[in-house]
Amino acid sequence: MPNKSADITMDAVYTAPGYLFRRMQQIAVSIFVEECKAYDLTPVQYASLVSIRTHPGIDATRLSAVIAFDRSTLGSVIERLEAKAYIERKSSPEDKRTKLLYLTRAGAALLRDIMPSVQRAQARMLQPLKPADRRTLLALLTQLVDLNNEASRVPLRAEDALEHLGKSN
Amino acid sequence: MPNKSADITMDAVYTAPGYLFRRMQQIAVSIFVEECKAYDLTPVQYASLVSIRTHPGIDATRLSAVIAFDRSTLGSVIERLEAKAYIERKSSPEDKRTKLLYLTRAGAALLRDIMPSVQRAQARMLQPLKPADRRTLLALLTQLVDLNNEASRVPLRAEDALEHLGKSN
DNA sequence: TCTCGATTGACAGCATACTTACAATATGGA
DNA sequence: TCCATATTGTAAGTATGCTGTCAATCGAGA
Numbered sequence A, B: 001m002p003n004k005s006a007d008i009t010m011d012a013v014y015t016a017p018g019y020l021f022r023r024m025q026q027i028a029v030s031i032f033v034e035e036c037k038a039y040d041l042t043p044v045q046y047a048s049l050v051s052i053r054t055h056p057g058i059d060a061t062r063l064s065a066v067i068a069f070d071r072s073t074l075g076s077v078i079e080r081l082e083a084k085a086y087i088e089r090k091s092s093p094e095d096k097r098t099k100l101l102y103l104t105r106a107g108a109a110l111l112r113d114i115m116p117s118v119q120r121a122q123a124r125m126l127q128p129l130k131p132a133d134r135r136t137l138l139a140l141l142t143q144l145v146d147l148n149n150e151a152s153r154v155p156l157r158a159e160d161a162l163e164h165l166g167k168s169n
Numbered sequence C: 001t002c003t004c005g006a007t008t009g010a011c012a013g014c015a016t017a018c019t020t021a022c023a024a025t026a027t028g029g030a
Numbered sequence D: 001t002c003c004a005t006a007t008t009g010t011a012a013g014t015a016t017g018c019t020g021t022c023a024a025t026c027g028a029g030a
Helices: A005-014 A017-035 A043-054 A060-066 A071-083 A105-126 A131-147 A158-168 B005-014 B017-035 B043-054 B060-066 B071-083 B105-126 B131-147 B158-168
Strands: A087-091 A099-103 B087-091 B099-103
Touching: A005 B043, A017 A043, A017 A105, A017 B017, A017 B043, A017 B105, A017 B131, A043 A060, A043 A071, A043 A087, A043 A099, A043 A105, A043 B005, A043 B017, A060 A071, A060 A099, A060 A158, A071 A087, A099 A105, A105 A131, A105 B017, A131 B017, A131 B131, B017 B043, B017 B105, B043 B060, B043 B071, B043 B087, B043 B099, B043 B105, B060 B071, B060 B099, B060 B158, B071 B087, B099 B105, B105 B131
Parallel strands: none
Antiparallel strands: A087 A099, B087 B099
């Protein structure tokens, strides 16, 4: 529809990859929040909880590397999760600078309960495409995100999370 | 790489479409800002300027529909663009509630000058993919964004911009 | 051991992106 | 004409996502 006389130059926006990525992210968040509104949890808070469950006792800096999330922003995310009593922060005896993160019982329960809603949200995002196209899009996107990892300000460092295991193991 | 014992459940994050969309948006903004840092312009500010150039005299509400951008947020974006003297706001004589938006000479010049950088940024986002894969990804993404339009809180309404033309024509 | 450089969490500041609310204004129907 | 309803810009509040900076702490080498 963006193609009536006056819209000719708008294609400089509508067909740009950057615009499509922004728009899709906008839509994805909207769908996630809608499906999960009963739990009042955002996509980032969800990803943080999953990471803490997977890596109990991780510290904030490593958590930010594991979900490719800015260290500064993560501070407030953790604050909110702690205020909702889904996680606990304990000072590390080995390193007085760091605070270790753990799921509370409530946090673990929430994560279990919210799973179906999250699955529904993820499915809805791709629903309009044919199944084969969904697979193609996901494959290309996975590839592109991986190859562009270093281009972002906060590259994903999944292996960072394993460092603290070396100490406690 | 996210596949060492402890990472098993992290796949609930890494393979989710929502995570990939967030990550890709993050990367896209990072590349855009880097390429355009000489002009100190954000992706959203760029899209706003292009829209105002395409639709001179558009008001803020219609502009938000044209770039699928929240009306509240747009207020501050416009403020910043006005502070940088790239746009002008004029009260409408026909409707005292609205303020009409126009590019200044400086805004038009900036838009001309920044084009090569924007093109470079858009190209870099897809660079890692093979040309055929870039086309496939763009086609699928365009399709998905279009079909999911109503799912977002601020659906794109490109045709809204044409309303004010009816009055002035 | 002492000291220099790196790391950590916290903070301030800016820019999206959304919510609700509100006053001013516009509009259509009784 | 008058009035209920809708629209417009704005503002306050919350939540990412980034830039810096800073003090406290750590760790490695002289």
